[in-house]
């Protein structure tokens with residue numbers, strides 16, 4: 342046995358996780374090496390801390406929560422709109438604007454077996470989410486006659502399939518040099534007894550560390566450095582699953598600059614007070630998002646003098662950051678939230694268990710937890726039907742069916758313009 346194995350064994354003993362070597366003897370030489378590497382890479386103190394915190398709830402009671410101010414894009418006066426747009430267009434034309442797509446999620450609700458971005462929306466459209474987003478980038482590059490670098494965050498689990506998909510599709514006609522992939526971090530999944538799980542291959546069961554992992558991933562993988570070298574100043578970050586994400590938005594950039602904010606976020610007005618979305622707010626005078634599980638009924642229903650919801654600006658995961666903000670945020674880890682999930686695993690007797698109910702904790706950081714590290718954020722309300730068509734569930738709300746309808750309408754409107 343080599344020194345790494347002995348090291349790993351000692352560490353596991355210390356943290357009462359010795360079961361992680363239960364399948365070791367049955368693994369191939371490469372797998373053995375990989376497992377030991379995985380174990381030596383785990384920060385067991387962090388795992389202990391995460392597990393202890395799992396049952397604590399974040400308490401909003403001690404915080405001062407207030408509505409956040411926003412501007413409504415559709416209500417801007419023409420002159421105002423043109424001024425903002427012009428400022429943003431300059432940024433784009435000068436090559437100071439980039440887009441990041443977060444595509445590291447598991448897409449469990451959708452249930453598509455490959456990376457979510459490869460999912461084809463709507464039967465008649467035959468367009469993958471990645472292709473639809475590629476169209477947006479290409480159109481903007483043509484419109485502004487500018488180079489717009491596109492960075493795509495993947496996970497260890499889906500990186501190869503994602504890169505291959507772009508290769509197979511010839512990068513959807515985008516210059517290959519303009520697209521860069523980077524892999525986000527991951528964390529082991531933990532059972533209710535605090536034991537780290539083994540997957541069906543006898544390796545550590547890990548999962549991507551949430552969209553909030555983006556800041557650390559961009560810093561560690563050299564993406565921030567790459568952006569700096571290219572002279573990029575403003576970075577639009579959105580998920581892979583909003584087929585209408587307006588990723589190249591000069592008005593949003595102009596607004597952030599005008600308001601002297603290092604970040605801006607797009608919102609759509611909440612459909613009704615009970616809609617299950619997080620909303621922008623101010624918490625202790627800093628921008629924040631309050632989740633639907635945390636907002637009180639009273640707050641959710643409160644209205645202003647115009648009859649609009651006070652907390653009605655839904656966070657749609659479409660945000661713009663200045664590079665300085667990204668560097669600042671990446672300096673310290675974001676908190677992790679736990680989700681209780683169904684996870685297949687090999688138990689301490691070496692038996693594969695396929696649970697029918699949730700049995701394990703997955704830990705994720707959320708991108709909006711970074712907002713409170715900023716002094717302020719410019720919020721711009723956009724129209725849901727123009728900029729928000731998420732593909733989350735296999736059917737019902739926010740499904741391929743609803744997204745396709747919105748996408749078709751968007752294509753028709755564009756044709757008629």
Ligand code: UTP
Nearest residue numbers: 443444445446447448449450549551552580581
């Ligand atoms: P969601 O929170 O909707 O997760 O991610 P998901 O993985 O797509 O779907 P479920 O919850 O498993 O059904 C919103 C966006 O953030 C990205 C997703 O790819 C999606 O674009 N994301 C999420 C990451 O890039 N990494 C993560 O670890 C989590």
